Amino acid sequence: MKRKFTALFIAVIIGMNGVTPATAMTQPDAAYAKHAMVASNHPIASQIGVDVLKKGGNAVDAAIAVGLALAVVYPEAGNIGGGGFMLIRKPDGTATSIDYREMAPAAATRDMYVDEKGELKRGEGGSTVGYRASGVPGTLSGFEMAFKKYGSGKVRWSELVEPARAVAANGYVLTHRLANLFQDYKQTLSKYPESNRIFLRNGRYFQAGEVLRQPDLARTLARVKLRGAADFYRGETARLIAADMKANDGLITLDDLRNYKARERSPLRGNYRGHEIVTMAPPSSGGVVLLQVLNMLEGFNMRAAGSGSAARFHLLTETFRRAFADRAEYMADPDFADVPAEQLIDKKYAEQRRSSIKLDRADRSASIKFGNASAMKEGSETTHFNVVDKDGMVVSNTYTINDLYGSRVTIKGTGVLMNDEMDDFAARPGTPNIYGLIQGERNKVEGGKRPLSSMTPTIVLTRDGNFWFATGARGGPRIISAVTQIVQNVIDYDMNLQEAISAPRIHHQWLPDELWQEKYGMSPDTRSILERYGHKFRERQDNVASATGIMRVIPRQSANAAASAGATDSGPANSGSGMLLGAIDPRSDGAAIGY
Ligand code: DON
Numbered sequence: 001m002k003r004k005f006t007a008l009f010i011a012v013i014i015g016m017n018g019v020t021p022a023t024a025m026t027q028p029d030a031a032y033a034k035h036a037m038v039a040s041n042h043p044i045a046s047q048i049g050v051d052v053l054k055k056g057g058n059a060v061d062a063a064i065a066v067g068l069a070l071a072v073v074y075p076e077a078g079n080i081g082g083g084g085f086m087l088i089r090k091p092d093g094t095a096t097s098i099d100y101r102e103m104a105p106a107a108a109t110r111d112m113y114v115d116e117k118g119e120l121k122r123g124e125g126g127s128t129v130g131y132r133a134s135g136v137p138g139t140l141s142g143f144e145m146a147f148k149k150y151g152s153g154k155v156r157w158s159e160l161v162e163p164a165r166a167v168a169a170n171g172y173v174l175t176h177r178l179a180n181l182f183q184d185y186k187q188t189l190s191k192y193p194e195s196n197r198i199f200l201r202n203g204r205y206f207q208a209g210e211v212l213r214q215p216d217l218a219r220t221l222a223r224v225k226l227r228g229a230a231d232f233y234r235g236e237t238a239r240l241i242a243a244d245m246k247a248n249d250g251l252i253t254l255d256d257l258r259n260y261k262a263r264e265r266s267p268l269r270g271n272y273r274g275h276e277i278v279t280m281a282p283p284s285s286g287g288v289v290l291l292q293v294l295n296m297l298e299g300f301n302m303r304a305a306g307s308g309s310a311a312r313f314h315l316l317t318e319t320f321r322r323a324f325a326d327r328a329e330y331m332a333d334p335d336f337a338d339v340p341a342e343q344l345i346d347k348k349y350a351e352q353r354r355s356s357i358k359l360d361r362a363d364r365s366a367s368i369k370f371g372n373a374s375a376m377k378e379g380s381e382t383t384h385f386n387v388v389d390k391d392g393m394v395v396s397n398t399y400t401i402n403d404l405y406g407s408r409v410t411i412k413g414t415g416v417l418m419n420d421e422m423d424d425f426a427a428r429p430g431t432p433n434i435y436g437l438i439q440g441e442r443n444k445v446e447g448g449k450r451p452l453s454s455m456t457p458t459i460v461l462t463r464d465g466n467f468w469f470a471t472g473a474r475g476g477p478r479i480i481s482a483v484t485q486i487v488q489n490v491i492d493y494d495m496n497l498q499e500a501i502s503a504p505r506i507h508h509q510w511l512p513d514e515l516w517q518e519k520y521g522m523s524p525d526t527r528s529i530l531e532r533y534g535h536k537f538r539e540r541q542d543n544v545a546s547a548t549g550i551m552r553v554i555p556r557q558s559a560n561a562a563a564s565a566g567a568t569d570s571g572p573a574n575s576g577s578g579m580l581l582g583a584i585d586p587r588s589d590g591a592a593i594g595y
Pocket of ligand 1: 381383400402404424455476
């Protein structure tokens with residue numbers, strides 16, 4: 001039998017956390033492969049995913065193995081103590097999504113984070129750190145649902161858990177970035193004995209090159225390997241979580257764990273210049289805001305404006321301003337609040353919202369209120385990873401424990417770091433959360449409810465309806481602006497996905513009324529035009545999110561030569577033609593690996 005030669009393409013982009021690359025012109029190494037690809041924030045996790053694909057697993061199987069591995073090798077965001085969204089496109093072109101967002105414990109109440117003086121509680125007891133900051137995790141429930149409904153049936157659950165368990169038990173070498181990141185969070189991590197012991201070694205801090213072993217987490221994963229999600233929600237792990245919560249005034253009980261339910265939801269579908277966009281529906285706001293902004297931008301000649309121009313940044317800012325004002329008013333868990341998602345993504349509504357934008361003057365956010373979406377007729381520390389398998393099945397998954405290292409609490413005896421997703425509720429409606437986001441009454445805290453998210457796992461199709469690219473990001477509300485600009489970079493400016501992800505970007509979220517630029521991300525003369533229009537810049541110049549993605553490219557496109565206009569428009573056929581390009585943001589670690 002002829003042995004097929006398969007090359008392994010690896011692109012590892014080592015820690016540039018906190019530093020924006022000088023320009024988009026420095027093309028980081030993108031990975032190319034013929035058959036299948038995994039792009040995630042850690043090379044070990046990506047390799048584990050590729051191994052599953054090579055064994056005959058499909059994209060969903062591989063995504064689960066990647067997600068479990070990231071819980072071990074990317075502890076600031078990868079998790080089984082958090083939740084997220086898995087968007088799936090099947091080879092037949094149909095799409096679905098698994099919502100495994102955390103749920104508030106039953107005892108949660110609207111004012112649980114407000115003290116007697118009406119002030120937001122800080123520290124332990126508040127919505128950002130400590131035992132009360134966690135929602136009931138959804139990750140294992142979501143992964144199990146995805147496995148049962150959409151897995152290939154060719155690999156066993158235990159085979160997806162084992163690689164993560166082995167890495168937890170045997171350990172892995174810490175990069176400079178991760179060793180430093182533990183220390184960056186030492187003030188809060190050290191308050192929780194298990195986190196202090198595992199991640200800070202009780203003050204003998206890890207250095208780059210040392211090995212991190214997580215035996216407690218390995219034991220938890222061994223139980224999950226054997227008994228599935230049932231262990232986490234009804235078994236030994238559930239008992240350990242409930243006991244530690246009880247001992248520390250947390251709210252999550254055995255009943256809360258037992259009652260957690262992942263939900264399968266229809267993805268949102270929109271269209272930008274003839275390309276179908278498949279993205280996440282509420283309880284994430286990501287898809288709605290993405291489609292709203294793209295709908296508004298469609299009315300402008302963005303190609304003529306140019307990718308790095310003041311004109312583009314101005315229009316992005318004004319469209320973000322309007323969509324984020326709507327987000328604050330309308331968006332929440334649709335199982336609890338009336339969320340007019342279809343109306344918000346209606347092209348006619350975008351027309352209305354767009355009509356007040358001036359081409360050469362910034363509006364003040366104080367004068368931009370939410371739009372009248374209800375009047376429209378009923379219309380028809382996070383990490384993102386992507387998998388495309390040999391049959392063209394695509395997974396675009398974003399999951400998180402919210403802030404880096406979540407609530408900083410590691411549950412005793414489990415090695416499981418818990419989320420602080422309760423801060424994604426409006427802890428006090430009208431008061432900004434850790435991302436400065438204003439959230440409204442609809443997103444108030446209620447038992448059993450899912451907090452509003454900005455996660456935006458997205459899949460974009462070619463004009464003839466085939467898979468083109470999948471992307472998503474970490475970075476709270478900046479996820480939405482990043483994904484918007486990435487989609488636009490590809491469609492309006494003919495960039496390949498690596499170029500689109502690397503390119504400098506901006507962010508605006510209505511309030512605070514400030515335009516966020518990246519370090520070296522904008523020329524001084526562009527900035528001065530925007531200031532002349534009346535835009536106020538945020539003082540600190542930080543990265544706007546960090547993304548990963550996979551694109552099917554036709555041979556004419558390469559990492560070094562963007563396709564000529566139009567060449568990207570029709571795109572390749574669903575399978576067979578072209579190569580897969582795996583893209584990692586130079587703003588963070590990661591590896592795209594394919595075969
Ligand atoms: O769901 C959300 O929108 C947030 N919890 C995401 C947090 C995040 O992206 C943190 N990443 N750096």
